[in-house]
Amino acid sequence: MKYIDLHVHSNASDGTLSPTEVAGLAASLSLSAIALTDHDTLSGVREAQSAALVLSDSENPLRIIPGAELSVAYRKKDIHILGLFLDINNKPLNDALHTALIKRDERNEKMASNLRSAGIDITVDKLKAVEGEAVLTRAHFAKYMTEHGYTKTNKEAFEKYLNDSSPYYVPRDYLTPEKAISLIHQAGGLAVLAHPLLYKYNLEQLDDLISLLTKFGLDGIEAIYSMNTGFDEGIVRRFANRYNLVITGGSDFHGKNKPDIGLGFGKGNLKVPETLLEPLENRLKIRSL
Structure with missing residues (x-):
């Protein structure tokens, strides 16, 4: 049995390994495929492929x-849609991602200003000096605050300063779910709801979300995931059957930013079989007709 990982981050966004290092690690683990799914950017894909x-x-x-x-807005929450098998040269998608990055930068400036009012010496320029061209996320803010002694851990940084109920938090101007799915399809890809149980909806609320996204053309749902416990995978698989969605799986690997999650094996027992690729590719063929 060969294994894959369809949810992976590099330092093109908020991971800590370069795309080259991610590819090297995947090869050393004998994975047959990984999807590089950085936040709101395709910038690392070509390097990883090379x-x-x-x-x-x-x-x-x-x-x-x-x-x-891709981050999208749904009922005042940040919901994530994975685009897989994307044409990295697709202009509408790249234009939308560029706009998302501009809006992300504007939000980061506001959040840094809020944190400075709390006595934290942080600026976007200081973050960029360390992180280079990476897409800056709250994980980078947390890392900075921990490394500079404002918090003991990244988790504490989120709990005290970066969660969406904090007075220092600034919401982003997100894509709509319909727009995100449309952009993914325009780029020849499949749209997949990432880690559906992390949003902490009850089953009725989750059904409402998946039903809506399916109307917009959702193709798949991430059923095999690092944070699953108990019957979680079975719950998501039942939603997949109900709405005729293909199954994906991934670790959500971020390197040292999520040190307990390993590429390809998550928290130790994640196994995403290569056999998942065939139904995904069949769905791609149907979508292209």
């Missing part, structure tokens, strides 16, 4: 699936 050609074994090649994780 690295995979060099680093993976010719008898066991590593496939890099172009992806991105």
Whole structure:
């Protein structure tokens, strides 16, 4: 049995490994495919693909699936839609991602200003000096505050300063779910609801969300996930059956920013079989007709 990981981050957004390092790690673990799904950017995909050609074994090649994780607004919450098998040169998608990055920068400036009012010496320029061209997220704010002694851990930074009920938090101007799914389809990809149980909806509320997204053309749902416990996977699979959605799975790997989550194996027992790729590719064929 070969295994894959369809939810992976690099330092093109809020992971800590470069796309080349991610590809190298995937090859060393004998994964047959990973999807690079950085937040609101496709910038790391080409590097990861080039690295995979060099680093993976010719008898066991590593496939890099172009992806991105798009943030959308739903009932005052931040919901994530994965785009998989994307055309990284698609202009409408790249234009929308560029706009999202501008809005993200504006939000980051406001949040940094709020944090300075709390006595934290932080600016977006200081973050960029450390993180380079990475898409800045709240994880970078947390890392900075921990490294500079304002908090003991990244978790504490989120709990005290960065969660959406904090007075220092600034909401983003998000894409609508309908627009995000449309952009993914325009770029030749599949739209997948990421980690559906992390949003803490009850089953009726989750059904409402999935029903709405399906009307907009949702293709899949992430049923195999690092944070699943108990009957979680079965719950998501039942939603997939109800709404004719394909199943995906991924670790949500971020390197040292989520040190308890390993590429390809999550918290130790994650196994995403390569056999999931065939129904995904069949769905792609149907979508292209």
